[in-house]
Amino acid sequence: MRTTGLRQDTSRNQQQLLKVAQKLLAEAPAPLSMRQLASEAQVSPASVYRYYGSIEGVVEAFRSSVISEVVEFSAASTETGIRLLEDVCLQWVDLVIRDGRAMSHSRSRQGYLARLRNEAPDLKLQEAAMHRPLVEACKELGITIPDEEALFLWNQIFDPRDVLDLMSSLELSRTTVSGRLVRTLLGALRGWAAPD
Structure with a gap:
C-alpha cells in the first residue's frame, strides 16, 4: 500500500515539475536553474535531481511530454497520405x-540528424509521430526519401520558433500557417527527391 502512495506522489511531483518547467521556460529570459524550478514547484532540489538528473533532463522530459501528444494523435488518425x-x-x-x-528555449547545440542518430528521446518520439504521415505523403507524391531526411526537412520547416514568428509577425491563423508550411514541405520533399 505504501509503495502505491509513494508512486502517486512521485508521479504528481513529476507532473508538477513539468508544468512549472513549461511556465518558466516560456517566460524565462535567462536559462532555467534546478533551484528555481524546485522552488517554484515547491519540491526539494534533491527531488528534481532524483527525477531528472539535470536541467537538460527536465527540458527533455517536457519536450517528450508535448511530442507524445502528437505521437498519440498520429497513431489514432484514420487519414492517409x-x-x-x-x-x-x-x-x-x-x-x-x-x-x-x-x-523554443530548449535547443541543443548538436545538429538535428546527429541527435536523431544518437537516439535523443524527444526526437525518437518526433520520428514516431511523423514517420507514417511522411511516408504516406511521399508515396502519394510518387517519391521516395529516406525517413531521417524527410524528418529533417519537416523539422526545419515546422520549427516552433518559426511557427510562432509567422503567426505573430504576419498575423496568420493556425490553419493558414499549417497549410502553407505543409505545401512548403511537400515542395521541399519533391525537390529533395529530384535527381542531382
Whole structure:
C-alpha cells in the first residue's frame, strides 16, 4: 500500500515539475536553474535531481511530454497520405501555440540528424509521430526519401520558433500557417527527391 502512495506522489511531483518547467521556460529570459524550478514547484532540489538528473533532463522530459501528444494523435488518425500529413502538422501547430515558447528555449547545440542518430528521446518520439504521415505523403507524391531526411526537412520547416514568428509577425491563423508550411514541405520533399 505504501509503495502505491509513494508512486502517486512521485508521479504528481513529476507532473508538477513539468508544468512549472513549461511556465518558466516560456517566460524565462535567462536559462532555467534546478533551484528555481524546485522552488517554484515547491519540491526539494534533491527531488528534481532524483527525477531528472539535470536541467537538460527536465527540458527533455517536457519536450517528450508535448511530442507524445502528437505521437498519440498520429497513431489514432484514420487519414492517409497528404491528408494525414496535413492533420498531424495542424496538431503540431496547435501544440506549438500552447507550448512553443517553452519548446523554443530548449535547443541543443548538436545538429538535428546527429541527435536523431544518437537516439535523443524527444526526437525518437518526433520520428514516431511523423514517420507514417511522411511516408504516406511521399508515396502519394510518387517519391521516395529516406525517413531521417524527410524528418529533417519537416523539422526545419515546422520549427516552433518559426511557427510562432509567422503567426505573430504576419498575423496568420493556425490553419493558414499549417497549410502553407505543409505545401512548403511537400515542395521541399519533391525537390529533395529530384535527381542531382
